[in-house]
Amino acid sequence: xxxxxKGKVFSxxxxxxxxxxxxxxxxxxxxxPFAGLVMIMFAFALDNDDVLQRVAGGLIWLATLFSSLIIIxxxxxxxxxxxxxxxxxxxxxxxxxVFFGKAIALAIKLIVLDFVLIVTAMLLYRVDLxxxxxxxxxxCVLCSATGLGFVGTLYGGLTAGAKGRETLxxxxxxxxxxxxxxxxxxxxxxxxxxxxxxxxxGWAWVGLLAIFAAVxxxxxxxxxxxxxxx
Amino acid sequence: MSEVISFVDTVIVYDNFPAVAGATxxxxxxxxxxxQGPNGAGKTTLLRACAGLLPIARGKATVLGVDLKSDxxxxxxxxxxxxxxxxxxxxxxxxxxxxxWSRLVxxxxxxxxxxxRLMGLSERLSEVKVSNLSAGQRRRCALATLIxxxxxxxxxxxxxxxxxxxxxxxxxxxxxxxxxxGATVVFASHEIERAKALATRSFKxxxxxxxxx
Numbered sequence: 001x002x003x004x005x006k007g008k009v010f011s012x013x014x015x016x017x018x019x020x021x022x023x024x025x026x027x028x029x030x031x032x033p034f035a036g037l038v039m040i041m042f043a044f045a046l047d048n049d050d051v052l053q054r055v056a057g058g059l060i061w062l063a064t065l066f067s068s069l070i071i072i073x074x075x076x077x078x079x080x081x082x083x084x085x086x087x088x089x090x091x092x093x094x095x096x097x098v099f100f101g102k103a104i105a106l107a108i109k110l111i112v113l114d115f116v117l118i119v120t121a122m123l124l125y126r127v128d129l130x131x132x133x134x135x136x137x138x139x140c141v142l143c144s145a146t147g148l149g150f151v152g153t154l155y156g157g158l159t160a161g162a163k164g165r166e167t168l169x170x171x172x173x174x175x176x177x178x179x180x181x182x183x184x185x186x187x188x189x190x191x192x193x194x195x196x197x198x199x200x201x202g203w204a205w206v207g208l209l210a211i212f213a214a215v216x217x218x219x220x221x222x223x224x225x226x227x228x229x230x
Numbered sequence: 231m232s233e234v235i236s237f238v239d240t241v242i243v244y245d246n247f248p249a250v251a252g253a254t255x256x257x258x259x260x261x262x263x264x265x266q267g268p269n270g271a272g273k274t275t276l277l278r279a280c281a282g283l284l285p286i287a288r289g290k291a292t293v294l295g296v297d298l299k300s301d302x303x304x305x306x307x308x309x310x311x312x313x314x315x316x317x318x319x320x321x322x323x324x325x326x327x328x329x330x331w332s333r334l335v336x337x338x339x340x341x342x343x344x345x346x347r348l349m350g351l352s353e354r355l356s357e358v359k360v361s362n363l364s365a366g367q368r369r370r371c372a373l374a375t376l377i378x379x380x381x382x383x384x385x386x387x388x389x390x391x392x393x394x395x396x397x398x399x400x401x402x403x404x405x406x407x408x409x410x411x412g413a414t415v416v417f418a419s420h421e422i423e424r425a426k427a428l429a430t431r432s433f434k435x436x437x438x439x440x441x442x443x
Contacts, residue, residue, distance in 0.1 A: 087317025
């Protein structure tokens, strides 16, 4: 057998992860209800339309981050249940390809999650979205989800075999993704025109999200293999 | 018959401890070789070294004609190793698990069908989720992934562990079929009687030393 190239590994892992999600329906049956509940609880806690409209962006991204922890842990639970990731490692499979496959599968799940959260916010918090705001928001979601996919896969892989991984992952991940929370919140506020913000103000934050995604995409692909091999 | 494994005075250090101290042995193509010995004797270390997972500290070691000292990555891509776990995805069916590996290595549907046929995985089983299979069926599914990967050397650590009597019989049949299809099998086992009946040759591993049994 010749060593499979990155492209083949990427597509095989991506299809496999999405197929597992379609089978197990963890996103639809567990993560989406959890994220929806978080949004509803925020509405109960704040109980003020003006305040909710102003903070809607932050609430969407907080709910995304908390929910992403479940998705990331699930993504690696399927790998460690029967040591499947070990089999890939032992077989000399290109782990950078595995990293990109898992990260993009994770990003796709996060995009679905964000779409539901944004619709929920529009219904519950009565935020409005204009045409330019929609373009900004879609770009923001794409960049944020990709960045979170990369960093989540890197840290998910790092903690997959560790004792106490359920608590270790949020402790390691949440400080690292603080820039995503801040930038995505500001960009979303601009898209919603919360507190009189202009849509154009959001693009600089989207730029920051793109840089974050690029840094963790490159860094993660280089670090994932050695981390898993250890 | 060509040599698949050749170790000459090979020393393998694991965790700063010489787990295998000066092993000299060879395995020819088409053999089924048993490694026997007590726990901690160095059997798993030897299998992991043959799979290119551990560095060779001293001596000569080649697997499938590739020098283990200089190119472990190539060896890893050409051998198949199964430990106590099967490395399968529980939410996927038998066909999807084998299909995943076939996609990784660019194998076709014919290869999947051949692997399933060789491992006795019927069409009915192919659509069953791995989580619903018996231990023996899971083992055969894992071995089918080695076939689809076209692994020429199979390294199996305690392959009979966790299987009932029928499962063990099935596995023995499976390994003989794999040998007939061109694979070389090296396995470690504590079930000496059964393993000896299966193996074409045996080595005894004790205290990191390998000798003909």
